[in-house]
Amino acid sequence: MRFGIAGAGFSGAVIGRELAEAGHDVVIFETRDHIAGNCHTERDPQTGVMIHRYGPHIFHTDDERVWEYVNRFGVMMPYNHRVRTTVGGQTYLLPVNLLTINQIFGTAMRPDEARAFIAEQADSSIEDPQNFEEQALKFMGRTLYDAFFHGYTRKQWGLPPTEIPASVLKRLPLRFSYEDSYFNHPHQAIPRDGYTEIVAGIIDHPRIEVRLSTPYTEADRGDFDHSIWTGQLDAWFGHELGHLRYRTLDFEEIRAKGDYLGCSVMNFGDVDVPYTRIAEHKHFAPWEEHEDTVCFREYSRLAEDGDIPYYPIRMTNDKTVLTRYADAARRETGVTFVGRLGTYRYLDMDVTIGEALTAADGILEAIREGRDI
Ligand code: UDP
Numbered sequence: 001m002r003f004g005i006a007g008a009g010f011s012g013a014v015i016g017r018e019l020a021e022a023g024h025d026v027v028i029f030e031t032r033d034h035i036a037g038n039c040h041t042e043r044d045p046q047t048g049v050m051i052h053r054y055g056p057h058i059f060h061t062d063d064e065r066v067w068e069y070v071n072r073f074g075v076m077m078p079y080n081h082r083v084r085t086t087v088g089g090q091t092y093l094l095p096v097n098l099l100t101i102n103q104i105f106g107t108a109m110r111p112d113e114a115r116a117f118i119a120e121q122a123d124s125s126i127e128d129p130q131n132f133e134e135q136a137l138k139f140m141g142r143t144l145y146d147a148f149f150h151g152y153t154r155k156q157w158g159l160p161p162t163e164i165p166a167s168v169l170k171r172l173p174l175r176f177s178y179e180d181s182y183f184n185h186p187h188q189a190i191p192r193d194g195y196t197e198i199v200a201g202i203i204d205h206p207r208i209e210v211r212l213s214t215p216y217t218e219a220d221r222g223d224f225d226h227s228i229w230t231g232q233l234d235a236w237f238g239h240e241l242g243h244l245r246y247r248t249l250d251f252e253e254i255r256a257k258g259d260y261l262g263c264s265v266m267n268f269g270d271v272d273v274p275y276t277r278i279a280e281h282k283h284f285a286p287w288e289e290h291e292d293t294v295c296f297r298e299y300s301r302l303a304e305d306g307d308i309p310y311y312p313i314r315m316t317n318d319k320t321v322l323t324r325y326a327d328a329a330r331r332e333t334g335v336t337f338v339g340r341l342g343t344y345r346y347l348d349m350d351v352t353i354g355e356a357l358t359a360a361d362g363i364l365e366a367i368r369e370g371r372d373i
Contacts, residue, residue, distance in 0.1 A: 001367065004029065004223065006216035007230030009037025010349060011339030011356045013202040014069075015228050018360030020207035022367075027209045027224070029216035031231075034196065035203065038310065039349060041194030046255075047292040049282045050194050054308065055249055055298060056265060056279045057195060060185040061350035067187045069353060073201035076189035077287055081182040087147050087269030094267065095182060096144055097175040104147055111176040118144075118174070135166035140174055151271035156300050156311075157247065163315060185350075190284050221334070226363075226373050230339040232309060233325050241328060242321040244344050246309035251296040254278070260293050275299050312344045336363065336373065 001024045005012045008030035016026040034040050038054035058081045061067050070076060083094040092100045101107070101114050109117060121141025129135035132153060136145040149169070153161045157168075173184065181188075191198050203210055221227055229236050234244045252275070254260060264283035268275060280295045282288065303309050312318070322344050329337050338359050340347045347355070366373045 001025070001225040002223070003027070003226050003228060004216060004220055005228040005230070007037065007339065007341075008035040008199065008203065008210060008212075009230060009339065010039065010199065010352045011230040011342065012228065013199045014353055014356035015336075015338065015360045015363075016208050017202045017205055018357065019363065020205040022364050023207070025207050026205075027211065028203060029214050029220065030210065030212050031215045033213045035210065035212070036196040036199040038308070039195035039199070041191075041196050043194075044281075044294050047282075047290055047294055048288075049290050049292075049294050050285050050288075051281050051294060052195075052279070052284065054310070055251070055296065056281075056284060057190075057349060058183070058188065058284070059190060059349055060183040060188040061348075062185045062187070063350055063354050065357065066350045066353045069357065070191075070198060074198040075192040076187075077192045077285070079188055079190040079284065079286070081188060081265075082180055082263065083182050083265045083267060084263050085148060085152075085267040085269050087151070091266075092148070093180045094148070095173050095175060095180070096140070096148055097180050098178050099180070100148075101144070101176075104143060115176050118176075129166045131162050131166055132164035132169050133161040135169045136161070139169070144174075148269050151269045152267055152276060154271050155274070155276050157313070158300065158302060159315070165314060192285075192287070227335040228359075229335050229337050230342045232341045233329065233337055233344050234321070236332075236335065236337070237325065237328055241324040244321055244325065245313045245318055246303040246307075247300050247311040247313060248303035248307040249310050250299040250301065252299070254295040254297060256293050256295070257291065258293065260295050309341060312340070312346055314344070314346075318344075333372065 003019050003024055003026045005016050005028045008028050012028050016028050020026050039057050040053045041050050044051050085092050085094050092103055098114055102109055118140060123137040126134050126138040129138050136149050150161060157164050261278055261280040265277055265279050267277045275297045277298050278295050280293060282290045282293055336359060337343060338356060339352055363373050
């Protein structure tokens with residue numbers, strides 16, 4: 001069969017590869033002039049530093065199939081992500097751990113003492129947290145919430161945390177030890193030669209043709225037996241049921257000699273500091289040496305037409321619109337919707353790859369059994 005795939009990020013590349021290996025022909029259409037979507041990396045011509053063009057991406061997973069898959073296409077270098085945060089003129093460790101707790105309360109508690117202390121701080125009157133703020137207050141109490149979560153979340157989402165879903169907080173752990181690794185997964189790494197090289201390896205197959213700077217239009221659909229859409233879900237339908245909203249990011253570049261931050265990511269919790277965080281790219285490749293440094297200051301705002309979509313907003317209104325599109329997507333034939341944009345979900349890279357592999361398995365099985373895809 002002949003497949004038209006919209007998008008050369010991880011979703012499109014992985015599905016394309018699986019279909020090509022099974023003997024199908026694939027054309028991948030990519031609107032931008034490069035592959036790898038928002039994971040795109042490139043070396044800065046002035047310093048040689050590997051730049052995460054659309055913000056920092058750290059690969060972490062507990063999915064062995066996905067881990068083996070990425071290792072087929074590039075050298076994954078062990079990388080332990082650590083994040084610091086500056087708030088009220090002081091610097092602390094994230095995720096909130098025993099050192100963070102002891103620093104902010106001016107104590108020297110051991111794990112059990114800290115656990116009991118935070119349980120006292122927590123607001124036990126909240127039974128069923130309805131939003132981010134309630135979830136945080138129930139979980140950690142006012143002091144930690146005000147310092148580390150209120151301001152950052154307000155800036156990141158552009159809304160009071162009382163209007164943000166409780167689920168957003170669940171991404172972050174609270175630790176009663178001095179462990180300050182940002183992620184818990186057994187595999188944590190960054191590709192030695194960047195994510196773009198990995199995606200290039202995935203799509204490097206004689207049955208795959210890639211067309212850069214070329215949108216997948218309605219007219220193109222007729223040239224293929226089936227479409228895979230990894231673009232914005234509402235865009236497939238011409239936005240006829242409303243717009244699914246996103247947060248976008250603006251990056252302000254900082255160039256300096258030596259070391260600017262002293263770490264890869266510094267968050268800024270104060271609401272009056274307009275940016276959310278600064279990333280220093282050379283620290284994502286600690287195995288390399290660079291004299292000069294490049295950092296991105298990151299500002300978050302509501303995406304307008306033409307802006308690059310980053311974070312699906314998924315507030316109540318957006319979910320109503322999403323339900324309409326999810327129904328429409330179920331009725332639509334000849335297309336499979338996948339990925340962060342195609343399903344309007346906040347997905348880490350490993351989940352994206354895992355879901356793409358599963359989607360390809362499903363398509364190939366349907367073909368073998370002579371069912372509709
Ligand atoms: N968050 C926060 N303070 C921080 C870091 C994160 O309040 O210093 C909140 C914020 O709402 C954010 C969410 O936790 O959207 C998830 O954070 P994560 O670091 O997973 O976001 P990412 O960097 O992946 O966008």
